[in-house]
Amino acid sequence: MHEEIIIAGFGGQGVLFAGQLLAYAGMNxxxxxxxxxxxxPEMRGGTANCTTIISDEEIGAPVVRRPSTAIVLNPPSxxxxxxxxxxxxxLIVDSSLIAQQSGRTDIREIAIPAKDIAAExxxxxxxxxxxxxxxxxxxxxxxxxxxxxxxxxxxxxRSQEILAANKRAxxxxxxxxxxxxx
Amino acid sequence: xxxxxxxxNQAIAEAAVRGGLEAYFGYPITPQTELLEYLxxxxxxxxxxxxxxxxxxxxINMVYGAATAGARTMTSSSSPGVSLMQEGLSYIAGSEVxxxxxxxxxxxxxxxNISPGQADYNQLVRGGGHGDYHSLVLAPSTIQExxxxxxxxxxxxxxxxxxxxxxxxxxxxxxxxxxxxxxxRQIGHADRGWExxxxxxxxxxxxxxxxxxxxxxxxxxxxLQARYxxxxxxxxxxxxxxxxxxxLLVVAFGSAARIAQTAIREARARGIRVGLFRPITLxxxxxxxxxxxxxxxxxxxVVEMNAGQMLNDVRLAVGPQAVVSFYGRTGGQVPxxxxxxxxxxxxxxxxxxxxxxxxxLL
Numbered sequence: 001m002h003e004e005i006i007i008a009g010f011g012g013q014g015v016l017f018a019g020q021l022l023a024y025a026g027m028n029x030x031x032x033x034x035x036x037x038x039x040x041p042e043m044r045g046g047t048a049n050c051t052t053i054i055s056d057e058e059i060g061a062p063v064v065r066r067p068s069t070a071i072v073l074n075p076p077s078x079x080x081x082x083x084x085x086x087x088x089x090x091l092i093v094d095s096s097l098i099a100q101q102s103g104r105t106d107i108r109e110i111a112i113p114a115k116d117i118a119a120e121x122x123x124x125x126x127x128x129x130x131x132x133x134x135x136x137x138x139x140x141x142x143x144x145x146x147x148x149x150x151x152x153x154x155x156x157x158r159s160q161e162i163l164a165a166n167k168r169a170x171x172x173x174x175x176x177x178x179x180x181x182x
Numbered sequence: 183x184x185x186x187x188x189x190x191n192q193a194i195a196e197a198a199v200r201g202g203l204e205a206y207f208g209y210p211i212t213p214q215t216e217l218l219e220y221l222x223x224x225x226x227x228x229x230x231x232x233x234x235x236x237x238x239x240x241x242i243n244m245v246y247g248a249a250t251a252g253a254r255t256m257t258s259s260s261s262p263g264v265s266l267m268q269e270g271l272s273y274i275a276g277s278e279v280x281x282x283x284x285x286x287x288x289x290x291x292x293x294x295n296i297s298p299g300q301a302d303y304n305q306l307v308r309g310g311g312h313g314d315y316h317s318l319v320l321a322p323s324t325i326q327e328x329x330x331x332x333x334x335x336x337x338x339x340x341x342x343x344x345x346x347x348x349x350x351x352x353x354x355x356x357x358x359x360x361x362x363x364x365x366x367r368q369i370g371h372a373d374r375g376w377e378x379x380x381x382x383x384x385x386x387x388x389x390x391x392x393x394x395x396x397x398x399x400x401x402x403x404x405x406l407q408a409r410y411x412x413x414x415x416x417x418x419x420x421x422x423x424x425x426x427x428x429x430l431l432v433v434a435f436g437s438a439a440r441i442a443q444t445a446i447r448e449a450r451a452r453g454i455r456v457g458l459f460r461p462i463t464l465x466x467x468x469x470x471x472x473x474x475x476x477x478x479x480x481x482x483x484v485v486e487m488n489a490g491q492m493l494n495d496v497r498l499a500v501g502p503q504a505v506v507s508f509y510g511r512t513g514g515q516v517p518x519x520x521x522x523x524x525x526x527x528x529x530x531x532x533x534x535x536x537x538x539x540x541x542x543l544l
Contacts, residue, residue, distance in 0.1 A: 020187070020358065027187055027360045035187070036357040060444035062357050062437075065518045 001031075001056055003141050004064040007131070008049035008081055009073030009094075014128035018071070019050035021132055024150050025142035026054035034062040047076055054141060069139070071131045073097065073114070092134055094127055110134060110177060117172045123165035133173025144174060185360040190325045191216035193361050194258075194284060194348065197332040199224055202367045203282075204253040205231035207244035211260045212296040213352035214286035218258060230369075238263040242270030249279035250389045252377030254336045254369065258284035260352075261302050262293055264310075271345060272311030276391030276402070278376075280339035282332070283317070284348045286355040289514025297514025298352030300436060303491035306349050307465040314403055316410050317345035318417060319464040321435040325359040331462075333364045338417070340374070342409055349464055351487065353437035353516065410466075419462035420471055424450070428457030430526065431475060433496050434485040435461050438517065442485050445522035456526055464492070469499040476500035484508045485522055487515075 005022060007015045016037050023035040037050045051067065053059050069090040070081040075098050082102035085091050090108045093101075096115035112134050114127035121130070129151070136144050148167060155163035188196070195217045198206070206225055208218040218234065225232035231248070235241035241257045248255040259267065264285045274281055287302045289295040306319050318338055322328035328350060335346040373379060378387055393399030423443065425431065434442045439460040446456045459475060461468050476482065482504055484493045490508045497506055509525045511517045 023358060024187055027185060032360075033187070034357055034359050036353065059359075059440075060447065061441040061519045062353065062359075063441070063516055063518065065520055 001054070001141075003054050003069060003139070004067040005052045005054075005069040005071065005135070005141075006049055006064070006067040006081055006084075007052070007071045007073075007128075008047070008077035009128075011046050011048040013048070013073050014125065015048050015071075015073060016050050018128040018132050019052040021129075021147060021150055022052045022054065022135075022142065025146040026052070028146055028150070029142055031056060032059050034059045036062040047074070049077065049081075069135065069141075071135065073127060073131065075100070078102070090135075090138060092131055092138070094131065096127070108138070110138060110180070112173065112176050114173065117176060118169050121165050121168035121172050123162065123169060126166055126169035129166050129169040130173035130176075133170040133175075134177045136170075137174035137177035144170070185362055187358050188325055188329075188361040188363075189216060189358050190328055190350065190354045190356060191286065192220045193325050193329050193363075194332045194350075194355075195220040195224065196363060197329040198256055198282065198336075199228065199230075200364055200366045201333040201336050202254045202369045203230065203256050203336070204369050205245075205248040205255040206257065207233045207235050207241040207248070207255070208257050209235050209238050209241050209259065209263060211238075211263045213288055213298070213355045214258050214260045214284065217284065217286070217355070238266035239270065242267035242274075245281050245283075246270055246274050246277070246279070249274060249281045250277065250378050252371070252374060252379055254280075254282075254340075256282040256284065256336075258286065260286045260288045260296075261290050261299065262288075264302060265305070268305075268311035270311075271317070272309075272313050272315065273391045274345055275309075275311070275315035275317070275406070276313060277389050278343045278406070279389060280336070280343055280345075282335045282339055282346050282348065284332070284350070287349065287351040289512075295514045296352065298355075298437060298516055299487050299512070299514055300351055300438060301488035301491065301512065302349065303464065303486070303488060306347050307467070307495075315344075315406060316413070316465055317347045318342065318413055318466075319347045319349050320419075321349045321462060321464050322354060323421075323436055323439045323460060323462075325354065325357065326361050327462075328354055329361050329363065342413055343376070344409065349436065351437050352514075414466040417463060418466050418468045418471070420468040421458075421460045421462060422475075423458040423460075424455075425457035425459065425475060425479065427455050428479050429455045430481045430483060431457050431459055431479045432483050432485060432522070432526070433459045433461075433472070433492070435464060435492060438485050438487050441517055441519055442522050444519040445526060448519065448523050449526045454526060461492070467492075467495045467499070469495070472496065472499040473501070476504045480504045482506045483522075483525055485517065485525075486510045487517065488512060
């Protein structure tokens, strides 16, 4: 397997963290991984994106023009990345914040109200984790349990409440996709 | 072995610590600031010296001072900051003291931007400051390689009593990749015979780059040149991929080489036999091996994130009988594999200006 995932949104939405979560998960499952941020001069509030590559082979370029998957969490990212997803690729859209659709018929497009689902999970800013749950359910790119372990490592010491909300967000994101008509 | 996910800047910092770094001096600049930030916490934890200097000039002169005292010392910066250090580097070279410099190159010239670049090549490999000197310049292509080169850089600097440069760019600095960290080395060493460690019980030593008598200064130059010939004989490093059956050889270093590797894989999948030659030491440059390869593969494509700097060394190596093409992006633009593939395929479109244009392939 060789998957290139671009995750894009506003700074502060946790897009860089979501990409790292995938990279850690891929590494822990024994694959080659790279993660690279697009680091504009902006601080919080500007656009942010990162590229995670998970592969069975050694990874050359850590950057990619046309990803196999794009997760977009704000309208500017939808405009930028929806046209770039490779044919037969996957586009995950936070429909809580993005009203439009890509109009593409050659990709799979999943519109998921990630921000609303995150709020339901008890942590409104965990839309990034909802999206990762959706990605796992749609592709099986990494194991659900691997990501749960990583979330536990990340949040377990700090707050059981935040950890529980993140785990719920991951689960609800996956469930939403699993319940979609095939 | 335990694989951990490390950001390039932080990985280089930790590798330096494990390689025996005793004193670090630096000044923040993107895209290398995380290196300094990491050491600001790590070095005091270990009781080692960390100073955020007031400027790059101060930082390099602090390195100079620490080096004369025999410490394993390092600074790091990015292109404009490294330009500011050139006077100090020339003094360090002239004084024959060891140190390690990390240049996480960015888009230039001038203040430029914080995106990755490779346009410091000429400055780093030709000397940079005034006078006849060279630094040993190492160009990692992965974070693991950056770790290994940094870990061993101090030994090289001490062996040749000179400057070792880790020449990387914002891609290597900011990306994350799995790394196996080397073990922690003990710090401390026996007297090396030249360092300023206190003259009690022995004749005093003087470290200086001044040689007012031209005869004296020429002898110093002769000693430096002899050492550079020794480095050229011992330290040339490079990597080759799929050169055995290649009809075309891509020559690239650092992050441009790994991007080229993706294009090469794609070209191979389409039946085009392409190989990769990647200099790891930019100085000393692997002239001899490249010349041998060019005898067999007389078509070369040089790819750099600059306007063609290593290109001149490639031309020197291969001579006029080989056909050498060049593809470069400048100003912080990172070439995409598709662009390099198009070059490999001989379509040779001019580089796009916005980096977003899809190129029709083969």
